[in-house]
Amino acid sequence: MGDLTATLTGFARTLRAAGVPADHERTQNLLRAAACLDVTDRRAVYWAGRLTLCAGPDDLPRYDRCFAAYFGGERARPGRPAPAVVTVTRHTVSPRGEDAGGDGDQRALPATASRAEVLRRRDVARVTAAELAEIHLLLSILNARRERRRSRRFAPAHRGRLDARRTIRETLRRGGETARLRRRVHRSRPRRVVLLVDVSGSMAPYADTLLRFAHVLVRCEPRATEVFSVGTRLTRVTAELRHRDPGTAMREVSAAIPDWSGGTRLGEELKEFLDRGSGARGAVVVIASDGWERGDPALLGHQMARLSRLARRVVWVNPHKGQDGYQPLTGGMRAALPHVTAFVAGHSLAAFEELAERLSHA
Amino acid sequence: MDIETPGMLARLLGEHAYLADEGLATACFLALRMGRPLFLEGEAGVGKTELAKTLAAVLGAPLIRLQCYEGLDAAQALYDWDFARQLLHLKAAEATGATGAGDAARLEGELYDRRFLIARPLLKALETQPSVLLVDEVDRADDEFEAFLLEVLSDFTISVPELGTISAKTPPVVVVTSNRTRDVHDALKRRCLYHWLEHPGFEQEVAILLRRLPDCTETLAAQVARAAGRLRAAGLVKPPGVAETIDWTEALLTLGARDLDPGLAAATLGAVLKYREDQRAVRENGLLGG
Numbered sequence: 224m225g226d227l228t229a230t231l232t233g234f235a236r237t238l239r240a241a242g243v244p245a246d247h248e249r250t251q252n253l254l255r256a257a258a259c260l261d262v263t264d265r266r267a268v269y270w271a272g273r274l275t276l277c278a279g280p281d282d283l284p285r286y287d288r289c290f291a292a293y294f295g296g297e298r299a300r301p302g303r304p305a306p307a308v309v310t311v312t313r314h315t316v317s318p319r320g321e322d323a324g325g326d327g328d329q330r331a332l333p334a335t336a337s338r339a340e341v342l343r344r345r346d347v348a349r350v351t352a353a354e355l356a357e358i359h360l361l362l363s364i365l366n367a368r369r370e371r372r373r374s375r376r377f378a379p380a381h382r383g384r385l386d387a388r389r390t391i392r393e394t395l396r397r398g399g400e401t402a403r404l405r406r407r408v409h410r411s412r413p414r415r416v417v418l419l420v421d422v423s424g425s426m427a428p429y430a431d432t433l434l435r436f437a438h439v440l441v442r443c444e445p446r447a448t449e450v451f452s453v454g455t456r457l458t459r460v461t462a463e464l465r466h467r468d469p470g471t472a473m474r475e476v477s478a479a480i481p482d483w484s485g486g487t488r489l490g491e492e493l494k495e496f497l498d499r500g501s502g503a504r505g506a507v508v509v510i511a512s513d514g515w516e517r518g519d520p521a522l523l524g525h526q527m528a529r530l531s532r533l534a535r536r537v538v539w540v541n542p543h544k545g546q547d548g549y550q551p552l553t554g555g556m557r558a559a560l561p562h563v564t565a566f567v568a569g570h571s572l573a574a575f576e577e578l579a580e581r582l583s584h585a
Numbered sequence: 586m587d588i589e590t591p592g593m594l595a596r597l598l599g600e601h602a603y604l605a606d607e608g609l610a611t612a613c614f615l616a617l618r619m620g621r622p623l624f625l626e627g628e629a630g631v632g633k634t635e636l637a638k639t640l641a642a643v644l645g646a647p648l649i650r651l652q653c654y655e656g657l658d659a660a661q662a663l664y665d666w667d668f669a670r671q672l673l674h675l676k677a678a679e680a681t682g683a684t685g686a687g688d689a690a691r692l693e694g695e696l697y698d699r700r701f702l703i704a705r706p707l708l709k710a711l712e713t714q715p716s717v718l719l720v721d722e723v724d725r726a727d728d729e730f731e732a733f734l735l736e737v738l739s740d741f742t743i744s745v746p747e748l749g750t751i752s753a754k755t756p757p758v759v760v761v762t763s764n765r766t767r768d769v770h771d772a773l774k775r776r777c778l779y780h781w782l783e784h785p786g787f788e789q790e791v792a793i794l795l796r797r798l799p800d801c802t803e804t805l806a807a808q809v810a811r812a813a814g815r816l817r818a819a820g821l822v823k824p825p826g827v828a829e830t831i832d833w834t835e836a837l838l839t840l841g842a843r844d845l846d847p848g849l850a851a852a853t854l855g856a857v858l859k860y861r862e863d864q865r866a867v868r869e870n871g872l873l874g875g
Contacts, residue, residue, distance in 0.1 A: 259618040270611040274778040398672045
């Protein structure tokens with residue numbers, strides 16, 4: 224038996240080294256489990272270890288590899304295919320063959336702290352495909368919290384206003400004895416964010432990253448986010464972005480958008496968006512565009528004024544704003560700016576992190 | 586009846602129409618033998634809850650279910666004092682004319698008696714022997730709930746300040762399920778045997794369908810299972826689980842289908858796909874054909 228204990232403890236140590244949380248308590252469980260099973264049976268050992276040492280589906284492929292390596296021989300079972308690693312590259316979305324050199328190098332590089340720090344500030348239009356993949360990977364794990372708004376509804380709470388109805392009902396139930404005063408406070412809900420992403424030709428180097436940012440927003444608050452693409456047509460892409468996996472979501476989105484790299488008629492589309500209903504009412508509306516308006520800037524200005532009256536806040540994200548010496552000179556931009564609450568950059572990971580931060584509180 | 590090996594347990598589960606593979610059977614077997622909770626994780630509809638029900642049937646023990654939700658608290662999960670009955674007791678004592686200092690002290694002592702304690706699922710499971718306790722969808726409850734669930738599952742005792750400690754003579758069989766909408770705390774998982782439930786393979790799914798729906802023909806079962814496999818691989822918002830394929834097959838059988846023809850499949854699609862986007866994607870890509 225001592226031999227078996229040594230073997231199994233050694234196995235647990237191997238797993239720990241591979242990143243499976245096979246700690247002391249779990250190892251003890253393994254020994255106990257092995258005592259209940261026929262340990263001359265390989266598969267029994269396999270299951271005893273898997274059941275006691277693993278803590279999540281991510282551990283399972285690692286466990287299978289370690290088991291095969293430690294106990295030798297082929298894998299103990301057909302095994303589930305290792306989850307496909309999402310290699311996030313520019314190719315998944317933009318069909319346009321723009322490349323910033325080193326296109327063949329699509330490896331998702333492991334992000335180390337210092338490299339990531341440099342990358343965070345780089346303009347996404349001026350990086351290699353590999354760097355962009357890494358930026359997208361870092362972007363995909365961003366945790367975008369959302370500003371809360373007070374709901375009309377109440378929830379029971381320990382402190383707050385007196386909840387007369389519940390107090391009285393409880394008193395009646397207890398034969399006229401008031402045991403405890405019940406209280407209630409207003410619930411809070413995440414404030415809705417509506418994101419309009421310009422996918423016209425001039426925005427092509429940024430549209431992919433912007434849509435990935437949209438994916439992050441949808442993932443973090445699926446019920447309080449709406450995303451539209453604008454170009455020559457207004458397309459709702461929220462449903463496509465609901466896929467958890469960024470790669471799949473991007474593929475769906477790119478299939479759903481009919482007007483990639485076309486022109487921009489922001490004014491008309493904003494009008495359509497506002498005419499459709501009250502999607503903007505009380506929401507934080509984020510418009511990501513460089514303001515290269517092909518239509519009439521006056522119409523855009525007029526619609527922006529309408530929008531600013533409906534929306535809680537209007538944030539304009541312009542990728543070019545991050546560049547030195549940028550001046551908002553385009554007609555569309557000049558028409559829109561008076562009606563904008565905040566005018567921010569959107570060219571690098573750091574800029575997106577700032578934007579996410581901006582959306583997380585009022 | 587003693588269960589000697591995982592294989593034997595799998596056979597018994599099979600007799601109750603639950604087909605468990607080797608891993609799941611071993612997991613249940615160890616849970617019974619080691620007295621450890623079984624933590625089942627997997628996508629919705631792979632048969633986590635069903636396993637607990639079947640396990641209860643196999644052991645001939647009542648199933649006590651605690652459905653978790655946001656805001657679940659100790660009063661709902663452990664125990665609560667029955668204030669109304671306590672008051673009634675006092676009023677009854679008043680009516681029969683019990684007075685005096687000694688009486689008052691005695692009366693107060695009587696108030697915190699076991700009979701005035703309402704057992705919620707966790708306490709009920711400790712007091713019922715044997716029993717199967719199902720803590721369903723633990724990922725829906727708050728972190729605080731996990732903390733006291735951990736306390737209960739660690740030594741199978743509940744301490745009621747006014748009454749003392751209530752402990753189980755033989756601990757119940759515990760099945761904890763999670764849909765992995767958030768990560769459950771590691772301390773809780775460490776107490777448990779962890780098993781990740783997969784969607785069944787083709788052959789197993791056919792076997793499940795035939796076992797569950799005796800009217801189903803082998804052709805239909807095979808076609809449905811193959812279609813289900815394709816749907817799961819299609820990257821849908823909500824890939825169908827076994828529960829959905831069983832529903833779907835039942836719907837097809839109700840309509841008198843002998844095999845999966847595209848018209849019937851499209852008409853019954855709502856039984857297997859519950860998202861409009863998914864239904865549209867499937868119709869457009871023609872994933873249904875037998």
